[in-house]
Amino acid sequence: MSMTNPTRSASVEAAPQVARGSLARFTALIGSGTMLSRVLGLLRDIVIAYLYPKPVSDAFFVAFRLPNMLRELLAEGAMNAGFVPVFSDYLARKSRQETEQLVAVSIGVAVAVLMVVSALGVVFAPLLIRLITLEFGPADEQLLLAIRLTRILFPYILLIGVASLLMAVLNSLQRFFSSSYAPALLNLAMIGGAYGLRERFDEPVYAMAVGVIIGGVLQILLQLPFLIRSRIPLRARWDPRHEGVRRVFKLLVPTFFGQAVREVNIIADTMLAWYLGVGMVSALYFSYRLVHLPLAVFGLSTATALLPMMSRSASSGNLDEMKHTLSLGLRSVFFIMVPAMVGLIVLRTPIIRLLFEYGEFSSIATANTAYALLFYSLGLFSFAGAKVLTFAFYSVKETRLPVLVAAAAMVANIILALLLMMPLKQGGLALASSLSSTINMVLLWALLKKRIGRLDMRSIGTAAGKTVVLSTSMGVWIYVLYVISSRFADTAAIWGRLLVVLLPVSGGAIFYLAAASAMDMEEAQQIRSVWRRRLKRASGPSSR
Numbered sequence: 001m002s003m004t005n006p007t008r009s010a011s012v013e014a015a016p017q018v019a020r021g022s023l024a025r026f027t028a029l030i031g032s033g034t035m036l037s038r039v040l041g042l043l044r045d046i047v048i049a050y051l052y053p054k055p056v057s058d059a060f061f062v063a064f065r066l067p068n069m070l071r072e073l074l075a076e077g078a079m080n081a082g083f084v085p086v087f088s089d090y091l092a093r094k095s096r097q098e099t100e101q102l103v104a105v106s107i108g109v110a111v112a113v114l115m116v117v118s119a120l121g122v123v124f125a126p127l128l129i130r131l132i133t134l135e136f137g138p139a140d141e142q143l144l145l146a147i148r149l150t151r152i153l154f155p156y157i158l159l160i161g162v163a164s165l166l167m168a169v170l171n172s173l174q175r176f177f178s179s180s181y182a183p184a185l186l187n188l189a190m191i192g193g194a195y196g197l198r199e200r201f202d203e204p205v206y207a208m209a210v211g212v213i214i215g216g217v218l219q220i221l222l223q224l225p226f227l228i229r230s231r232i233p234l235r236a237r238w239d240p241r242h243e244g245v246r247r248v249f250k251l252l253v254p255t256f257f258g259q260a261v262r263e264v265n266i267i268a269d270t271m272l273a274w275y276l277g278v279g280m281v282s283a284l285y286f287s288y289r290l291v292h293l294p295l296a297v298f299g300l301s302t303a304t305a306l307l308p309m310m311s312r313s314a315s316s317g318n319l320d321e322m323k324h325t326l327s328l329g330l331r332s333v334f335f336i337m338v339p340a341m342v343g344l345i346v347l348r349t350p351i352i353r354l355l356f357e358y359g360e361f362s363s364i365a366t367a368n369t370a371y372a373l374l375f376y377s378l379g380l381f382s383f384a385g386a387k388v389l390t391f392a393f394y395s396v397k398e399t400r401l402p403v404l405v406a407a408a409a410m411v412a413n414i415i416l417a418l419l420l421m422m423p424l425k426q427g428g429l430a431l432a433s434s435l436s437s438t439i440n441m442v443l444l445w446a447l448l449k450k451r452i453g454r455l456d457m458r459s460i461g462t463a464a465g466k467t468v469v470l471s472t473s474m475g476v477w478i479y480v481l482y483v484i485s486s487r488f489a490d491t492a493a494i495w496g497r498l499l500v501v502l503l504p505v506s507g508g509a510i511f512y513l514a515a516a517s518a519m520d521m522e523e524a525q526q527i528r529s530v531w532r533r534r535l536k537r538a539s540g541p542s543s544r
Contacts, residue, residue, distance in 0.1 A: 037180075038293045040187035042355060045289055047194050050359035052205055054279040055142045057360075060205050061285045062132055063149035065270055066121065067156045067212070083168040085397055086247045088312065091172065100233050102244040106165060108236040109245055114161040121154030132267060133274050145203065152209040159216025166223040173230055182219040189215030251399050265413045265436065269429045272421055279365060280426050286356060287372035287430065290348075294340035295383050298333065310395035319452055326392050327456035328522075331463040333384045335523035338467045339512050341380040342475040347482060347504060348373045354497040372430045379434025382441040389444040393451070401447050409440035463521065470515050478508040 048057050083106065090099045121128065129146045130136055139147075163182060193211020198204040227234060239245065266288075273280040313322035344351070349370045357366045390402045413436035420428030449455050481504040489496035516524035 037184040037187060038296055040184050040191070041289065042293065044187045044190050044194075045286060046355055046358070047191055048208070049282075049286070049356040049361040049365075051194060051198075053360050054282055054365070056145065056203075056205050058274070058278065058281040059142050059146040060149055060208065061281055062129065062146045062270060062274070063153055063209075064212070065132060065267060066128060066150070067153045067160075069266070070117075070157045070160065083165065083248050083252070084172045085251060085394065086244055087169065087172040090244060098244075100235075101237070102242070103169060103232060104235040104237040105239045105242040105245050106248060107162070107234070108238045109240050110161055110165050111158070111236060112238060114158040118155045118158045121157065122151050125150040125154065132270060134271050135274075145205070149205065149209050152206065153212055156212050156216045159213070159220060163216065163219040163223065166220065166227060169232055170223065170226055170230065175226060175230060182222045185218040185222060186212065186215030189218060251394070251397060265410055265433060268414055268417060269433065272417055272429055273426060276421070276425055279368060283365065283368040283372050283426050284429060286352070286369045287376050290351065290355075290373055291344065291376040291380055291383075294337065294344075295380060295387075298336045298340075298384070310392060314396045322392075322395065323452065323456060326388070327460055329388050330385060330460050332523050333388055334381055334460075334464050334467050335516070335521070337381040337384045338464075339471040339474055339508070341377050342471045343478060343505065343508060344377040344380070345374060346475050346478050347501060348377070350482065350491075350497065350500045353491070354501050368426060372426045375424070375427045375430035375434060377434075378431065379437045382434070382438040386437055386441040386444055389441060389448055392448055393444070396452065398451060401451070402444065405440055405443045405447065408443065409436045412436045412439050463523065466516075466519060466521060470512055470519075473515070474508045474512045477511050478504040481507045 048060065052060065087099075087102065090102050094102075125147050129143065129150055133143065133146070135143050167182065190208050190211040193214065194204075194208045197207035197210055201207050224234070269284055270281055273284045309325050310322045313319070313325060349366065352366050352369050352373065353363075356369070357363060393399065393402045413432050416432035416435055417429050420432050422428070424431060445455070482500055485500045485503045489499040491497055491500060513524060
């Protein structure tokens with residue numbers, strides 16, 4: 001017998017049931033939007049590398065670090081982890097009026113808190129930037145530029161916080177389209193600002209900062225039609241003592257600080273990179289952005305799709321189903337992340353040369369960025385695995401343990417960074433991040449096993465072993481194709497740079513997927529099934 005309140009469907013659309021194959025379908029949808037956003041993000045980074053000298057780009061990245069940190073904390077984890085489980089419970093157990101009230105109160109409290117945070121950031125920008133850069137002496141022009149940029153950028157926190165809450169509402173309803181594609185608007189606005197507004201400012205980089213604010217507004221506006229279509233009334237109400245909001249914050253706050261640990265690692269890396277000299281902050285930024293592309297497109301997309309699925313299984317007490325979903329998610333993540341890691345390691349220099357080595361970005365900058373990318377790439381699978389395991393804890397409403405594990409990993413990262421930065425420079429900072437993320441993943445696995453019982457280690461281990469073998473073979477094939485294409489291509493020309501990247505990448509992808517299909521790996525079957533459905537839809541009317 002259904003326990004769903006009959007009045008709910010009249011206003012708030014019920015979340016659809018999850019069928020088998022939903023993970024691949026939802027991941028593909030989220031991943032396509034994330035891919036667009038990350039490609040536009042790469043284009044944005046190319047614009048920054050081309051237009052701005054390294055002292056200016058270093059200042060922009062330092063100023064954008066805190067607002068961007070809040071974006072990643074809210075949009076890529078904390079808001080989902082705090083709001084989705086509670087909202088899902090309200091959808092299943094509460095009345096229409098109570099569910100709508102939860103949304104209204106959440107919006108009201110979020111706006112009030114984020115307005116205060118944004119105002120404090122503007123007022124205390126000089127202190128924040130000095131803390132990030134460890135520059136406490138007389139301010140030079142680069143430091144003053146970073147402070148001025150911070151004051152322009154900090155109100156973005158309010159905008160992205162509201163946008164993230166609206167995205168979490170839609171994710172709870174398994175409406176992933178707008179929340180997946182909204183981040184692309186930020187990158188479009190930044191690119192448009194860089195070119196369309198630069199003549200209006202004495203310092204052209206201010207135009208890109210204004211583009212960030214415009215992008216935040218656009219991300220909110222994109223959500224509104226989808227919320228209206230889902231019958232979510234948009235109201236704001238101040239009631240911080242509301243039972244649902246207290247539950248959200250009980251989950252959100254430790255989740256926020258747990259994820260903040262990763263951002264503290266990045267800030268610590270920024271401090272140490274600033275100490276290493278001009279251009280090192282940019283080298284770490286560009287290399288992290290490249291490694292974050294496959295991580296966000298597939299790792300984060302998988303975790304986002306998994307959370308509501310695992311939350312429903314956990315809420316209904318079906319831990320076996322939850323474990324099966326988690327197992328499939330981890331296998332799927334490793335199936336993509338391991339070959340991506342190998343590909344980035346082999347092709348790191350030609351990829352960076354293709355994307356960035358123009359204008360103000362020199363061959364020395366390419367070498368510095370490629371060196372950092374080598375060590376960041378080593379942690380790609382553990383970055384993604386830790387994200388999936390963390391979301392598994394969130395699905396059972398356990399947020400304390402991931403915070404403690406993340407704190408331990410943060411301490412390990414800082415210690416390793418201090419030990420490795422002198423012998424390996426920026427590569428040591430990147431390697432410390434990779435090693436600490438592996439520590440994070442291993443500890444999360446051990447604690448989750450204690451929390452929910454035995455996990456599907458056999459199938460995960462078997463799939464991971466096959467993936468490593470196939471990825472290593474693919475890496476050899478990619479290198480052979482790179483050597484062959486390099487002999488015929490003029491890498492000083494854009495067509496040559498494209499050839500030495502696209503030929504090995506496409507050849508390696510075909511080799512890997514064909515070999516995985518021949519080995520009848522379930523993860524390859526999921527990818528094939530998604531593409532078959534897409535092709536069938538694309539040719540539907542004409543094929544009948």
